[in-house]
Amino acid sequence: xxxxxxxxxxxxxxxxxxxxxxxxxxxxxxxxxxxxxxxxxxxxxxxxxxxxxxxxxxxxxxxxxxxxxxxxxxxxxxxxxxxxxxxxxxxxxxxxxxxxxxxxxxxxxxxxxxxxxxxxxxxxxxxxxxxxxxxxxxxxxxxxxxxxxxxxxxxxxxxxxxxxxxxxxxxxxxxxxxxxxxxxxxxxxxxxxxxxxxxxxxxxxxxxxxxxxxxxxxxxxxxxxxxxxxxxxxxxxxxxxxxxxxxxxxxxxxxxxxxxxxxxxxxxxxxxxxxxxxxxxxxxxxxxxxxxxxxxxxxxxxxxxxxxxxxxxxxxxxxxxxxxxxxxxxxxxxxxxxxxxxxxxxxxxxxxxxxxxxxxxxxxxxxxxxxxxxxxxxxxxxxxxxxxxxxxxxxxxxxxxxxxxxxxxxxxxxxxxxxxxxxxxxxxxxxxxxxxxxxxxxxxxxxxxxxxxxxxxxxxxxxxxxxxxxxxxxxxxxxxxxxxxxxxxxxxxxxxxxxxxxxxxxxxxxxxxxxxxxxxxxxxxxxxxxxxxxxxxxxxxxxxxxxxxxxxxxxxxxxxxxxxxxxxxxxxxxxxxxxxxxxxxxxxxxxxxxxxxxxxxxxxxxxxxxxxxxxxxxxxxxxxxxxxx
Amino acid sequence: xxxxxxxxxxxxxxxxxxxxxxxxxxxxxxxxxxxxxxxxxxxxxxxxxxxxxxxxxxxxxxxxxxxxxxxxxxxxxxxxxxxxxxxxxxxxxxxxxxxxxxxxxxxxxxxxxxxxxxxxxxxxxxxxxxxxxxxxxxxxxxxxxxxxxxxxxxxxxxxxxxxxxxxxxxxxxxxxxxxxxxxxxxxxxxxxxxxxxxxxxxxxxxxxxxxxxxxxxxxxxxxxxxxxxxxxxxxxxxxxxxxxxxxxxxxxxxxxxxxxxxxxxxxxxxxxxxxxxxxxxxxxxxxxxxxxxxxxxxxxxxxxxxxxxxxxxxxxxxxxxxxxxxxxxxxxxxxxxx
Numbered sequence: 001x002x003x004x005x006x007x008x009x010x011x012x013x014x015x016x017x018x019x020x021x022x023x024x025x026x027x028x029x030x031x032x033x034x035x036x037x038x039x040x041x042x043x044x045x046x047x048x049x050x051x052x053x054x055x056x057x058x059x060x061x062x063x064x065x066x067x068x069x070x071x072x073x074x075x076x077x078x079x080x081x082x083x084x085x086x087x088x089x090x091x092x093x094x095x096x097x098x099x100x101x102x103x104x105x106x107x108x109x110x111x112x113x114x115x116x117x118x119x120x121x122x123x124x125x126x127x128x129x130x131x132x133x134x135x136x137x138x139x140x141x142x143x144x145x146x147x148x149x150x151x152x153x154x155x156x157x158x159x160x161x162x163x164x165x166x167x168x169x170x171x172x173x174x175x176x177x178x179x180x181x182x183x184x185x186x187x188x189x190x191x192x193x194x195x196x197x198x199x200x201x202x203x204x205x206x207x208x209x210x211x212x213x214x215x216x217x218x219x220x221x222x223x224x225x226x227x228x229x230x231x232x233x234x235x236x237x238x239x240x241x242x243x244x245x246x247x248x249x250x251x252x253x254x255x256x257x258x259x260x261x262x263x264x265x266x267x268x269x270x271x272x273x274x275x276x277x278x279x280x281x282x283x284x285x286x287x288x289x290x291x292x293x294x295x296x297x298x299x300x301x302x303x304x305x306x307x308x309x310x311x312x313x314x315x316x317x318x319x320x321x322x323x324x325x326x327x328x329x330x331x332x333x334x335x336x337x338x339x340x341x342x343x344x345x346x347x348x349x350x351x352x353x354x355x356x357x358x359x360x361x362x363x364x365x366x367x368x369x370x371x372x373x374x375x376x377x378x379x380x381x382x383x384x385x386x387x388x389x390x391x392x393x394x395x396x397x398x399x400x401x402x403x404x405x406x407x408x409x410x411x412x413x414x415x416x417x418x419x420x421x422x423x424x425x426x427x428x429x430x431x432x433x434x435x436x437x438x439x440x441x442x443x444x445x446x447x448x449x450x451x452x453x454x455x456x457x458x459x460x461x462x463x464x465x466x467x468x469x470x471x472x473x474x475x476x477x478x479x480x481x482x483x484x485x486x487x488x489x490x491x492x493x494x495x496x497x498x499x500x501x502x503x504x505x506x507x508x509x510x511x512x513x514x515x516x517x518x519x520x521x522x523x524x525x526x527x528x529x530x531x532x533x534x535x536x537x538x539x540x541x542x543x544x545x546x547x548x549x550x551x552x553x554x555x556x557x558x559x560x561x562x563x564x565x566x567x568x569x570x571x572x573x574x575x576x577x578x579x580x581x582x583x584x585x586x587x588x589x590x591x592x593x594x595x596x597x598x599x600x601x602x603x604x605x606x607x608x609x610x611x612x613x614x615x616x617x618x619x620x621x622x623x624x625x626x627x628x629x
Numbered sequence: 630x631x632x633x634x635x636x637x638x639x640x641x642x643x644x645x646x647x648x649x650x651x652x653x654x655x656x657x658x659x660x661x662x663x664x665x666x667x668x669x670x671x672x673x674x675x676x677x678x679x680x681x682x683x684x685x686x687x688x689x690x691x692x693x694x695x696x697x698x699x700x701x702x703x704x705x706x707x708x709x710x711x712x713x714x715x716x717x718x719x720x721x722x723x724x725x726x727x728x729x730x731x732x733x734x735x736x737x738x739x740x741x742x743x744x745x746x747x748x749x750x751x752x753x754x755x756x757x758x759x760x761x762x763x764x765x766x767x768x769x770x771x772x773x774x775x776x777x778x779x780x781x782x783x784x785x786x787x788x789x790x791x792x793x794x795x796x797x798x799x800x801x802x803x804x805x806x807x808x809x810x811x812x813x814x815x816x817x818x819x820x821x822x823x824x825x826x827x828x829x830x831x832x833x834x835x836x837x838x839x840x841x842x843x844x845x846x847x848x849x850x851x852x853x854x855x856x857x858x859x860x861x862x863x864x865x866x867x868x869x870x871x872x873x874x875x876x877x878x879x880x881x882x883x884x885x886x887x888x889x890x891x892x893x894x895x896x897x898x899x900x901x902x903x904x905x906x907x908x909x910x911x912x913x914x915x916x917x918x919x920x921x922x923x924x925x926x927x928x929x930x931x932x933x934x935x936x937x938x939x940x941x942x943x944x945x946x947x948x949x950x951x952x953x954x955x956x957x958x959x960x961x962x963x964x965x966x967x
Binding site: 112 | 861862863865866867868869870871872873874880881884885958959960961964
């Protein structure tokens with residue numbers, strides 16, 4: 001068969017695929033009769049919420065389904081261009097047999113969501129990459145090594161020779177994902193399955209990885225099955241889109257059709273649930289399922305307590321240095337400035353968004369404010385209406401009162417609730433610790449709290465495991481509200497959640513703020529989310545606040561090169577605003593010494609914040625500040 | 630690396646010093662000592678001559694000195710009646726009970742103890758690792774249930790009872806008398822091929838008896854560890870590369886599951902010495918366990934002190950070995966956090 005004859009046929013066609021999971025309560029149909037094609041050399045995006053069956057579909061193609069699952073029907077026809085014998089039905093092969101193993105990793109390769117855990121920590125990445133090659137080709141050790149170094153160079157390792165002997169834990173998340181891609185590509189597969197390949201990465205890294213996948217595709221002509229829940233990524237990557245919901249396909253079509261003319265109500269709803277830039281002031285996200293709590297929130301008794309005259313919370317010149325060790329046991333120690341002269345102001349009843357990539361120090365700042373950690377220099381002032389006091393000087397009853405006034409909402413709703421406590425115990429524990437109320441009053445409060453976050457009071461007797469991720473995050477918020485705090489520190493509260501649930505939680509936080517007069521410090525790496533919820537935004541990079549402005553100003557007129565890069569790297573679910581990959585290709589925007597003048601900061605100098613318009617301040621090098629003055 | 634080793638060796642020496650003080654203190658805590666008890670007894674029986682000999686011994690070993698001085702003499706950093714002569718100089722003291730130097734009393738028992746325990750360690754690992762891998766990869770299968778059941782029986786059976794049962798049946802079925810570690814004719818004979826074979830024959834039962842509970846416990850723990858690792862993403866990655874199942878299992882999850890066991894070597898060694906006392910008594914094995922028990926009962930201070938110090942040394946050395954092996958096997962420990 002010639003290449004011309006096969007060109008029109010799809011590389012992979014899935015026909016009426018059914019996957020069942022056996023569980024204690026009978027069988028659960030995770031994939032329910034889906035059919036779609038993956039054409040040669042093109043990218044198909046498989047979109048849906050968690051639990052929609054998109055990952056199960058990918059696992060079925062590779063035949064690496066969990067033990068409880070089995071393919072109950074349908075066909076997966078793989079027409080390998082490398083052999084002319086026509087399509088093979090993957091669903092009919094033995095999962096661990098030699099023919100399937102030859103396809104797996106050799107002709108169809110996969111990269112996973114979690115670059116932190118999908119590589120073995122005990123083996124060098126060189127070892128793990130050539131393992132794939134060794135399994136599928138007969139090669140000499142020298143050829144192996146050469147092939148590995150070539151593919152490392154290809155995926156963007158600056159020093160391929162060194163990369164070969166590097167362990168995964170020595171690499172950043174983005175570099176690990178590059179190593180995963182190298183592993184998947186070393187055998188030059190015909191199909192690459194990418195399961196949420198950039199979900200765990202920072203936006204700038206995400207843009208680079210997406211760019212890498214596109215250029216590798218252009219070069220090798222492989223097809224990509226891209227599994228994602230992020231419509232922004234879909235808009236920038238996919239040729240065709242398949243939308244899944246509860247194991248069924250809701251809608252398929254080309255990228256244009258899907259974005260310009262969504263037909264199915266589910267898809268339309270999904271598009272309205274994603275926060276985007278430039279939303280009209282006051283515009284609300286519409287979650288797929290709205291939380292029925294607006295009435296209850298409106299009916300909550302208002303607390304009358306003294307309002308601070310100035311900011312409720314103020315950080316002044318915070319710095320924190322960590323000491324790291326490396327080398328064989330002792331090695332040299334070196335220091336990392338996690339937080340560098342950070343000042344923040346949180347007004348009562350407002351939201352301050354703190355944005356930055358992983359490792360920029362934003363979590364350290366929130367820990368210092370919570371007083372879980374002491375700063376090396378600087379202070380945190382808290383004002384409960386009786387005048388500002390230094391948080392790190394508080395002790396005894398004053399400290400206890402501060403703990404009551406500032407509460408935390410955590411990122412991971414799965415590990416932040418004790419699985420052995422009922423919801424009632426979780427919600428009343430803060431009251432017990434602070435010795436508030438009689439048992440009857442506590443019960444009444446727990447009932448009020450759970451209804452406040454839109455859950456039913458019958459849920460009080462249940463344990464956290466019987467709730468979904470979004471419901472658990474609502475429990476986490478209810479727990480934080482138990483002590484009627486003034487300030488909530490929200491550390492990435494929606495980054496572990498689906499888009500539709502994310503909209504739900506964000507709306508809930510907004511409503512609660514309006515009703516209870518709460519102040520939020522909202523830490524996130526997602527600019528669109530921060531844009532939706534915050535009043536003022538501070539952008540953080542390498543321990544510095546580089547730019548701070550009211551939300552509208554920041555997005556209209558970003559001054560700092562890092563802020564501009566961050567904004568440019570967010571994939572927008574809008575075909576008219578594609579990512580500018582050329583601009584994002586360099587990795588220079590997160591290194592202060594590479595910033596263009598006057599923003600460039602040399603090692604040891606912190607620069608100064610200069611006001612460029614009312615409320616809009618940018619960090620520039622100290623020398624330039626003097627010239628300007 | 631060298632800096633680390635030097636630091637560890639210094640800490641080890643300090644630890645041993647503290648342990649030696651504690652050991653000495655505890656042995657001295659009950660009123661009286663072996664010799665003064667004996668003298669009182671002999672006086673009561675009117676044997677003045679023996680009592681005089683005992684008093685001579687008291688003088689010779691400085692037992693009439695203050696306790697702190699006795700301690701320093703014992704470890705060898707204070708001149709005793711015979712000059713500097715203590716543990717540090719290799720003089721392990723005198724056993725009053727046996728009326729022989731401690732070295733002669735313990736001598737062979739020490740090496741035999743190490744041999745028996747080494748055999749047990751090897752047995753435990755050889756038995757439990759394959760069974761655990763089988764159990765974990767076929768969770769909730771018949772084989773898994775059988776292994777689990779046998780494991781629980783192994784954990785629940787008192788090992789001295791098992792020793793008695795095996796003692797009887799091995800003798801009845803195979804005609805091997807398995808008390809002790811040698812046949813009677815070799816007991817005090819010099820080493821020969823026959824003696825070696827006899828030793829191996831006699832090792833079988835003690836190894837099984839002492840190792841059974843450990844095997845059962847290790848199967849359970851290894852199975853649980855492996856089950857955790859089997860769900861990890863990197864194992865799925867390996868399968869997605871097309872690695873054959875057995876190779877993927879041994880290269881990735883199994884190696885990850887080994888770490889806690891390597892970390893445990895330090896605890897294993899001393900536990901096996903002191904944990905097998907009952908079995909050694911039942912099987913009349915010439916190991917140090919029963920000797921230690923007797924020495925503690927009769928307040929034979931140098932003998933008891935030496936054996937306790939020996940166990941402490943094993944612990945400390947075991948810990949060092951497991952730390953070094955962990956560093957060798959796990960790059961995250963070797964290269965530190967960055």
